[in-house]
Amino acid sequence: QSVLTQPPSVSAAPGQKVTISCSGSSSNIGNNYVSWYQQLPGTAPKLLIYDNNKRPSGIPDRFSGSKSGTSATLGITGLQTGDEADYYCGTWDSSLSALVFGGGTKLTVL
Amino acid sequence: QLQLQESGPGLVKPSETLSLTCTVSGGSISSSSYYWGWIRQPPGKGLEWIGSIYYSGSTYYNPSLKSRVTISVDTSKNQFSLKLSSVTAADTAVYYCARRAVTTSIDYWGQGTLVTVSS
Numbered sequence: 001q002s003v004l005t006q007p008p009s010v011s012a013a014p015g016q017k018v019t020i021s022c023s024g025s026s027s028n029i030g031n032n033y034v035s036w037y038q039q040l041p042g043t044a045p046k047l048l049i050y051d052n053n054k055r056p057s058g059i060p061d062r063f064s065g066s067k068s069g070t071s072a073t074l075g076i077t078g079l080q081t082g083d084e085a086d087y088y089c090g091t092w093d094s095s096l097s098a099l100v101f102g103g104g105t106k107l108t109v110l
Numbered sequence: 111q112l113q114l115q116e117s118g119p120g121l122v123k124p125s126e127t128l129s130l131t132c133t134v135s136g137g138s139i140s141s142s143s144y145y146w147g148w149i150r151q152p153p154g155k156g157l158e159w160i161g162s163i164y165y166s167g168s169t170y171y172n173p174s175l176k177s178r179v180t181i182s183v184d185t186s187k188n189q190f191s192l193k194l195s196s197v198t199a200a201d202t203a204v205y206y207c208a209r210r211a212v213t214t215s216i217d218y219w220g221q222g223t224l225v226t227v228s229s
Contacts, residue, residue, distance in 0.1 A: 035216065044220065045157065047217050050213065050217070091214060098170075099159035099172075100159070101156060
């Protein structure tokens with residue numbers, strides 16, 4: 001059971017928009033920065049969003065992040081088949097003194 | 111470009127100690143802005159943080175693994191290492207070494223190495 005809660009799967013058609021939610025508590029998302037990671041099949045995770053809503057160099061602006069209270073959201077617009085992957089949210093949990101992740105969301109681009 | 115590379119045995123016997131080393135190239139492990147750590151992913155499952163170390167030697171461990179984990183750093187070799195004792199089949203996973211920013215985002219990952227616990 002993950003500390004952060006994500007939907008197991010989401011799907012949408014190419015060109016459409018999808019959002020992935022990440023729910024936590026005041027000890028983690030509520031008081032710490034959230035990051036998002038993309039994991040393509042058979043590869044290491046890749047940082048997509050850091051500090052709630054910032055994109056590392058090279059990440060297209062189709063990817064966006066937001067945070068409100070104890071929840072965070074990853075948005076992906078203009079979906080491409082190459083976006084099919086597992087997506088994870090992560091943050092620090094001040095009560096556990098541990099880095100915690102969501103259980104992951106599998107994105108299918110139909 | 112910073113690169114991280116894990117190395118170590120791919121097969122460990124139950125009750126023994128898993129040992130992995132991460133070699134950092136293209137940058138210094140002594141940077142004051144980052145932590146260096148380990149994350150694992152059991153086959154078909156999600157990510158689990160194991161722990162992190164600062165170049166000074168300060169360590170931070172996942173409470174659920176703390177009694178079995180030791181992370182150390184060798185700045186002269188630009189490497190850091192993981193030891194996980196008393197392993198069981200539940201410790202079978204892909205182990206990633208990674209660089210973590212102060213604000214907790216993990217911006218560089220190794221390619222990962224599969225460690226199987228089996229007799």
